[in-house]
Amino acid sequence: MAGSGVKDRCLKYCGICCEKCNCVPSGTYGNKDECPCYRDMKNSKGKSKCP
Template structure:
């Protein structure tokens, strides 16, 4: 019976230690912004040769990679800007955000 209490105390100590480590890791991950991968900027913040890399990242999470890359690169060449992240944040690039198809839907992913 005494060994059972030592096992439970050891488990609680290990659990508390692991929780502390995970909390510190979560805080350090939150401190590093995603903008370090591709810095956000306004229109004209990219050079034309940077569009391919920015669009590869922008389209990395979609299941429709080929059309995403096609339209993203077309939009980037015109606006010289790609919003940060893999989705949303289009307010960072008004040109990218405001370019619409004939049906009025967004042209840029």
């Protein structure tokens, strides 16, 4: 299934962001302002690294 890869990647990046920032925004989408570190972490293309 194609969907599981996306979910796994999301969880992997979420884990990286959790560890580095020690903070995860509440809810399943948005609310990134609660965690500036999480919000501001970018990948090499300048997109948000954290889901």
